[in-house]
Amino acid sequence: xxxxxxxxxxxxxxxxxxxxxxxxxxxxxxxxxxxxxxxxxxxxxxxxxxxxxxxxxxxxxxxxxxxxxxxxxxxxxxxxxxxxxxxxxxxxxxxxxxxxxxxxxxxx
Amino acid sequence: xxxxxxxxxxxxxxxxxxxxxxxxxxxxxxxxxxxxxxxxxxxxxxxxxxxxxxxxxxxxxxxxxxxxxxxxxxxxxxxxxxxxxxxxxxxxxxxxxxxxxxxxxxxxxxxxxxxxxxxxxx
Numbered sequence: 001x002x003x004x005x006x007x008x009x010x011x012x013x014x015x016x017x018x019x020x021x022x023x024x025x026x027x028x029x030x031x032x033x034x035x036x037x038x039x040x041x042x043x044x045x046x047x048x049x050x051x052x053x054x055x056x057x058x059x060x061x062x063x064x065x066x067x068x069x070x071x072x073x074x075x076x077x078x079x080x081x082x083x084x085x086x087x088x089x090x091x092x093x094x095x096x097x098x099x100x101x102x103x104x105x106x107x108x
Numbered sequence: 109x110x111x112x113x114x115x116x117x118x119x120x121x122x123x124x125x126x127x128x129x130x131x132x133x134x135x136x137x138x139x140x141x142x143x144x145x146x147x148x149x150x151x152x153x154x155x156x157x158x159x160x161x162x163x164x165x166x167x168x169x170x171x172x173x174x175x176x177x178x179x180x181x182x183x184x185x186x187x188x189x190x191x192x193x194x195x196x197x198x199x200x201x202x203x204x205x206x207x208x209x210x211x212x213x214x215x216x217x218x219x220x221x222x223x224x225x226x227x228x229x230x
Contacts, residue, residue: 033216090214097155
């Protein structure tokens with residue numbers, strides 16, 4: 001089955017840039033979605049189709065996808081960005097959705 | 109405002125059954141596919157099952173195939189998950205999530221409920 005690998009944790013200083021990777025075999029050929037989950041809350045969609053932002057998501061949150069790696073970038077990091085982040089794709093061979101392993105972002 | 113409210117969770121013994129419900133409001137329910145996603149305590153997200161707008165297309169994770177059944181009632185604006193032969197590893201918070209399209213392939217989940225907790229233990 002298709003596997004998405006994320007780093008367990010990423011730390012970033014306030015005002016700096018955090019990059020969260022999502023690795024998968026030829027993931028660049030798939031549409032990648034990203035979700036933010038704060039403690040005790042439901043996930044929130046922050047990027048869809050590699051790089052599109054839903055309304056209400058700030059421009060400093062962006063996404064890219066190429067080759068075997070998709071990346072979620074959070075610029076000018078703020079304390080409110082502290083959360084777990086998950087990537088997601090549709091696995092056509094298995095006919096099911098797959099979530100990444102999740103990355104905890106800490107703003108130091 | 110889109111609202112998804114899950115119910116039906118609780119403590120159940122291994123091997124028994126449970127039925128989860130999700131009441132939807134704030135959008136045209138029968139225009140969208142729907143999903144169940146679960147999260148074991150302290151763990152990541154796991155997609156469980158999805159159903160298209162008209163129930164014509166249904167998919168399951170391998171971990172629940174043959175034990176869980178997803179269904180929907182568009183007249184009642186409700187989504188269901190019948191869970192049979194429950195195991196300890198099914199213990200999780202179960203979220204109901206709205207798809208952004210009519211089908212269950214490739215599109216993101218744009219709204220989520222707060223979840224209902226299922227605990228499988230003797």
